[in-house]
Amino acid sequence: MTQTQNVEEKKIWFVLRCTYSRGMKVKDYLDSNQIENFIPMHYVVSERQGKIIRKLVPVISNLIFVHCTKGKLEELKKTSTLQSLIRYIMDKEKHKPLIVPDKQMYDFIAVAGRTEEQILYLSPEEVKLREGDKVRINSGIWKGVEGVFLKVREGMRVVVSIEGFVAVATIALHPSMVDKI
Known part of the structure; x- marks a missing residue:
């Protein structure tokens, strides 16, 4: 295996945008497929019909961090139910997907x-x-x-x-x- 192939198969943290506020749906899919991911969450307190409700919600809507190889992510984007749900967030200076x-x-x-x-x-x-x-x-x-x-x-x-x-x-x-x- 060449060095280029090794880099392609190394797990890295990608920053992705989920379309139409479906971040939790994407997270559920990734979790069920044992793909490490993270969505920053926090509690929001609101009142609904006179009752105080405390709900855990994403801090930044439409954002998910995914830890996998680039090849695996490309496969997910093309062949799974995630096809139209996720997009790379691009590093504007490097013109490449943002990685952490x-x-x-x-x-x-x-x-x-x-x-x-x-x-x-x-x-x-x-x-x-x-x-x-x-x-x-x-x-x-x-x-x-x-x-x-x-x-x-x-x-x-x-x-x-x-x-x-x-x-x-x-x-x-x-x-x-x-x-x-």
Whole structure:
């Protein structure tokens, strides 16, 4: 097998757009086929007919991260029920599908996957990553997560970013809980 074929068969994290708010349908299909994926979720509280309803919903509608080989993803896009439901989100500078390095994605999942914690989702405009120090959390539920230590709204937080796309901030952390990298 050539080196090019090895790259094609390596699992990577793709960022995909789901059409017509069918992200959960896509997630269900991928889960049933044992394909690793992630949709950032959070609770929304609303009132319906006088009752308070707390519902877990995607943070960013129509977004899913999928961990598989490019070949497998192309096969899914062509031959499955996902054919018209998913599209690549493109890296505008490279003119290629947007991909996320494994470590960055797992750090993002470690923070964004905890729906009960008081985390904040931030747009790229809200986070100026060059201004903060790169840090690694040294204790607690996010031990080992790397990000940028920034003052965001109500306190010092570690921000994990999918650069130029989305960022998530932990709950407020004491400076003793992080080590500068």
